[in-house]
Amino acid sequence: MIEFKKRENEGSILDIAPLVDMVFLLLIFFLLTNSYQKHQVSVALPATKSGQEIRESRKTYTIEIKRNGTLIINGKPATLNDIKKIPTTAEVNVAGDKNISYQTFMKVLDRLQEAGVNNVNLLTIKE
Template sequence: MLNRPKQAFIVPIKPREQFRLDLVPMINIVFLLLIFFMLTSSAFKQSEKVDLPEVESSELKTEKNITLLITSQRQVEYEGESISLDALLPVLQGELHDREKKIVEIQADKAVEFKLFGDVIDVAKQAGAVDFILATDAMQSE
């Protein structure tokens, strides 16, 4: 046997990359959350306790609107009865006198001339109405 020098096959070993957890972004998020909760909690603190008064009745008083109906036959109706514009003024004055919200709702047929509609609004303004509601139907898409 021949004495040959043994040659070793040398494989270069690459240095292993170390796993590095970067904590800076996580710390930033924690601080941002901390600041957020500190600010929102201070906004919801009550400064003092308040002793609220008690009431006997908790019912809400709601007023129905005064509703006028103008038909396609040029008739003005109030509470289901036909009424002339001259007779409408004192009726509306009496109804609007004690109301907090002076609102008149007008339900007019689409075939009614605007002049009659305007006359009804004028009478209601003379009676003391401040706001008006014009009742309409929603458009139906086809």
């Protein structure tokens, strides 16, 4: 019979290079997908039967009017005076909570008109 030499147990060696590669690929994937996410409004929009889906351009501003009347422009808290800083060529999407007062809504639209912004969309959800 032939005897084979037994290797002494050197311990298991784990190659971590592929593991590190996968972690970096996952990190890059999540960073890229997170940066291309659309800004979503956090107000309860009113429902309508008619309406069209809008396509956002690069110069789009979203104004959210919360239930308590506070304003958020592109995800940052703002005041009525901050509306005047929006360029006149920009497209503005106004998302008002369905329970806000009509007066609050009209104040925002008045400021947009004073700022010279003519391209205004009112956001709703489809029934």
